[in-house]
Amino acid sequence: MVSVLHGAIETLQQGRDFLLTLTDEQYCFIAKPLLTSSIVQHFRHWLDIFHALFQSHGVIDYNLRRRGHEVESAKRVALQEIDEFIAKLQRQPLEELNQSVVVLSEVSLSQSHTCALESTFGRELTFAALHANHHFAMAKVATTLLDVKTCDEFGLAPATASFMREQ
Numbered sequence: 001m002v003s004v005l006h007g008a009i010e011t012l013q014q015g016r017d018f019l020l021t022l023t024d025e026q027y028c029f030i031a032k033p034l035l036t037s038s039i040v041q042h043f044r045h046w047l048d049i050f051h052a053l054f055q056s057h058g059v060i061d062y063n064l065r066r067r068g069h070e071v072e073s074a075k076r077v078a079l080q081e082i083d084e085f086i087a088k089l090q091r092q093p094l095e096e097l098n099q100s101v102v103v104l105s106e107v108s109l110s111q112s113h114t115c116a117l118e119s120t121f122g123r124e125l126t127f128a129a130l131h132a133n134h135h136f137a138m139a140k141v142a143t144t145l146l147d148v149k150t151c152d153e154f155g156l157a158p159a160t161a162s163f164m165r166e167q
Contacts, residue, residue, distance in 0.1 A: 001097045004122045007158065009089050011129040012050075015043070015136065016082045018154055019075055022143070027075045031145045039139045040072045046132040047071060047078065050085050053121070053128055060124055061104040063114060089125075097122030133157055 019027065022039070030038040044066060052060050071077045101124060103117045137155030144150075153161060 001094050001122055004097055004126055005089055005092055005094070008125050008129040009086055011132050012082050012086050012089070014151070014154055015046075015132060016079060016086075018136065018139065018150060019043075019079055019082075021148065021150065022075065024075055026143070026146055026148060027078075028073070029142055029146060031142045034145065035138065035142055037138070038072075039142050040075075040078070042135040042139050043078050044069060044071045046128070046135045047081050047085075049128045049131055050081075053124055054085070054088060056101060056121075058100075059102045059104060060119075063104060063106055097125065130157070 027039050027043075030036070048065050049062065051066070052062050052064055055064075069077075071081060097120065099121045101119050101121050103119050103124060104114050105117070107113055107115045133155060134157075140150050140155040156164075
């Protein structure tokens with residue numbers, strides 16, 4: 001379970017390091033017509049997933065979103081949130097990673113339907129980190145179009161990184 005914490009912290013630090021390479025204007029850039037979402041919208045979304053985890057009290061509601069939140073216009077807010085999540089994870093008791101939780105999530109495009117599923121906090125923390133990585137890959141596309149250099153590993157899935165190390 002230490003690996004779960006380490007991986008989540010590593011992901012958050014990657015996001016933090018990436019943001020530090022961007023100007024506020026680049027942070028808000030939408031690469032139309034290739035992308036319909038800005039870097040800020042991708043960051044707000046995956047930060048919402050982490051917020052759901054830490055506000056859970058046994059029920060993680062992934063339907064709660066903060067669209068239009070200050071994090072979508074101020075890079076410093078995203079950096080503050082990332083720092084707060086890193087600090088929480090550094091204090092996270094390992095035994096709580098095995099804690100049972102109920103996950104609420106919309107499951108249909110054609111109608112409103114939320115399912116309640118059983119999971120563990122550690123499993124959902126792993127999901128949050130992997131989901132952030134997916135959004136990092138989308139943000140990397142935008143920065144490539146802006147001609148901004150990012151770390152080669154940014155947006156790379158852990159399984160892909162392991163595969164590449166074995167080559």
